[in-house]
Amino acid sequence: MSTYEDRLKALREELASRKLTGFVVPLTDEHMSEYVGAYAQRLAWLTGFQGSAGSAVVMPEEAAIFTDGRYTIQVREQVDGEHWEYVSVPGTSIAEWLGDHADNGARIGYDPWLHTRQWVQSAEKALAEKGAELVAVDTNPIDAIWPDKPMPSAAKLIVHEDRFAGKTSAEKRQDMADAMAEKDVDAAVLAALDSIAWTLNVRGADVDHTPVALAYAIVHKDATADLYVEPDKMDDDVLRHLGNGVRVHARGAFKGALAEFKGKKVIADPERAVSAIFQALDDAGATIVSEQEPAVLPKAIKNAVELQGARDSHERDGAALVHFLHWLSLEAPKGGVTEISAARRLQQFREESELLRDLSFDAISGAGPHAAIPHYRVTEESSIPLEMDQIYLVDSGGQYPDGTTDVTRTVIIGTPTAEMRDRFTRVLKGHIALATAVFPKGTRGSQLDSFARQYLWQAGLDYMHGTGHGVGSFLGVHEGPQRISAANYPGSGWDEPLHAGMILSNEPGYYKAGEYGIRIENLVAIEEREIDGGEAVMLGFETLTFAPIDHKLIDASMLTPAEIDWVNGYHADVVAKIGPHLDDATAAWLGEVCAPLDG
Incomplete structure (x- = not known):
């Protein structure tokens, strides 16, 4: 698609085919990252905006792009004002804008792997007051119209040596296990990529300029962990480094693993774990402890x-x-x-x-x-x-x-x-x-x-x-x-x-x-x-x-x-x-x- 106008038109056609009135496009990935890999640059592909923070909403006759004061000038240089309304945050939130612009009966789509639970709840409330509905999509509609969408990085993980880390992964996991024991918690989900890299003393090259790898991890109260990552990204050095205390699985197995926590108490971070993770734990019958990932403060x-x-x-x-x-x-x-x-x-x-x-x-x-x-x-x-x-x-x-x-x-x-x-x-x-x-x-x-x-x-x-x-x-x-x-x-x-x-x-x-x-x-x-x-x-x-x-x-x-x-x-x-x-x-x-x- 040669122009951003063409892409906007194609998205509207795709939404119509799915019986959606609108769709929300955040600039993030499945880990709520600030900087994301090329495969997740949906906002840039759709609008032309090259900043590192922003979101958009597309409706049948309206489209808006939301940026903060850092990007007031940049967004106007890069995004066509003929097709997009510029909206400043935090002066106006996406939820507020949706509440003002959605009609009764509207169905606004969102990708549950790209939003926090809190965002979903606020948007649902704003739309409900207008008689409209927030709808989770199974697949992202932008991916369906992005013909040359990049694949996620295939770069291999590397070991971050203890002489730079100052503490072994086993020691870090034991500290987390001790903290979980004090709260009678069974496990903690690590969704933030830097939390995983820090906890396991590994680094990657899946995001430009940020040495992290696309993965999920679950740390258990016995100080062991499960790492969910594409198998081709692992080599023998990393496997030896992780040792017997870390079990490695395919990245696609992560959602299914959440279904195994029935009756368990699991930490999920409301700022770093997406809505889909909370929903999977709810569906499994887990008791969710909604608090900061246990790696966040020690890492800082x-x-x-x-x-x-x-x-x-x-x-x-x-x-x-x-x-x-x-x-x-x-x-x-x-x-x-x-x-x-x-x-x-x-x-x-x-x-x-x-x-x-x-x-x-x-x-x-x-x-x-x-x-x-x-x-x-x-x-x-x-x-x-x-x-x-x-x-x-x-x-x-x-x-x-x-x-x-x-x-x-x-x-x-x-x-x-x-x-x-x-x-x-x-x-x-x-x-x-x-x-x-x-x-x-x-x-x-x-x-x-x-x-x-x-x-x-x-x-x-x-x-x-x-x-x-x-x-x-x-x-x-x-x-x-x-x-x-x-x-x-x-x-x-x-x-x-x-x-x-x-x-x-x-x-x-x-x-x-x-x-x-x-x-x-x-x-x-x-x-x-x-x-x-x-x-x-x-x-x-x-x-x-x-x-x-x-x-x-x-x-x-x-x-x-x-x-x-x-x-x-x-x-x-x-x-x-x-x-x-x-x-x-x-x-x-x-x-x-x-x-x-x-x-």
């Missing part, structure tokens, strides 16, 4: 080996980024550098370490107006040159066996305007406020979010994304349950108390549509802090990312003495940690751009 709280791996991988990654920034400082003013050529050159610098396994996401390489799109994704078609007196923003990261990185730097090619320096300095002040925060154990990320926004708010400004997300250990660059975000910003569903050992991003920003964007992002690890005379257990942040912050964009007159000390101290650390990894010319350049600010 890094052990000492994982934390050291994060430090080591960030030094390696920081050296690659500094080499890139030095190269950019020389080449961009000459002309000829484009967004896509810059992103490719940065990847080449990362690859020189010979330890890079993948990028942790497609680099956000944005010049001028494209920098104002928080999750801009450069393509051959969209790429523009880097021009003088223009801001360039690059948000990128790498996947290494010992850690996952994610860093954003904003630089000026030429000379900034006074407004650019003002906005950049306000973002920097917010970044420093969060980096230096000290807070009691039990604090949630939502309580810290305003630390980073306060200086923008003073000028009547804000940014429409969270301030920080969790990061995995050679796993997802976005990891729950920790995050730093207030309730009125996208992605704020997680509000887990912050624990020592968690890794998060610190990334406030500012975006002026059509002109420029600014973001300063470092990763930080939570650590305990000793306070003289203090009585409470206190926490703070250890900075993991080391790369220069562009002096030309800083208005030092806006900084307090303490903030100037932080910038100077941070840059001294950058030179000390990254300098030894550099050639002489790059090291000399780094010394110049990290010279102390005058107070």
Whole structure:
């Protein structure tokens, strides 16, 4: 089908043949993943939208695409407004939109392997109030009209060595079994791909930039587990690694296995297990314990080996980024550098370490107006040159066996305007406020979010994304349950108390549509802090990312003495940690751009 209009028409015809009035198209897979394999990119195939979060609803005469504030500009560039209504979330939910637009007697289809039970219940309620019905489909109608739909990845699993994991799979499963015993639970379903990878100390290559494998797992109270994965994806090394404590089955056997839990108590995660899993357990007569997968929190709280791996991988990654920034400082003013050529050159610098396994996401390489799109994704078609007196923003990261990185730097090619320096300095002040925060154990990320926004708010400004997300250990660059975000910003569903050992991003920003964007992002690890005379257990942040912050964009007159000390101290650390990894010319350049600010 040559056009997105043709695809929309074909879907409407397919829905009509199934006697459905509409259909909901989320951007996820059977594991509620944020990033999904090519086979699950149904939203992109149908609409052209290339963002990493969104959904759509198709009705006989209407179609709507739902995105949050990160994609306000991008969705309008990529999706035809003649055929699609743009709807902003969380201002309007899909359930609310369906309740407003469905007629009495309407039958709205959904794929129960692509939605949570909570979503199903809310949509059912909204439709019932209009006399309409939510209908689970046996097969996804988009798959029926997608003629060249990719097959799921056939990549083999690999062993994630204990020297990187810091704990064996048997030890992790025993910890889970002990926790289940305390709750008198028989088993726990692991549906999230990163939970399975972490628990079994395996990795995969089934999702771009996220080293996970398409599988399901069930961990039992005796510390054994069942892994459901395509047999061709396993080799002898992985089987030996898993040992007798893990039984391996075909992935297609998973649903049938759920039918065997009659009379058993089974944990199923309401955020990570799809509606179909809950329904299968209900049909089996199991007692469902609706709570977080037992791998989620232990995975988020890094052990000492994982934390050291994060430090080591960030030094390696920081050296690659500094080499890139030095190269950019020389080449961009000459002309000829484009967004896509810059992103490719940065990847080449990362690859020189010979330890890079993948990028942790497609680099956000944005010049001028494209920098104002928080999750801009450069393509051959969209790429523009880097021009003088223009801001360039690059948000990128790498996947290494010992850690996952994610860093954003904003630089000026030429000379900034006074407004650019003002906005950049306000973002920097917010970044420093969060980096230096000290807070009691039990604090949630939502309580810290305003630390980073306060200086923008003073000028009547804000940014429409969270301030920080969790990061995995050679796993997802976005990891729950920790995050730093207030309730009125996208992605704020997680509000887990912050624990020592968690890794998060610190990334406030500012975006002026059509002109420029600014973001300063470092990763930080939570650590305990000793306070003289203090009585409470206190926490703070250890900075993991080391790369220069562009002096030309800083208005030092806006900084307090303490903030100037932080910038100077941070840059001294950058030179000390990254300098030894550099050639002489790059090291000399780094010394110049990290010279102390005058107070």
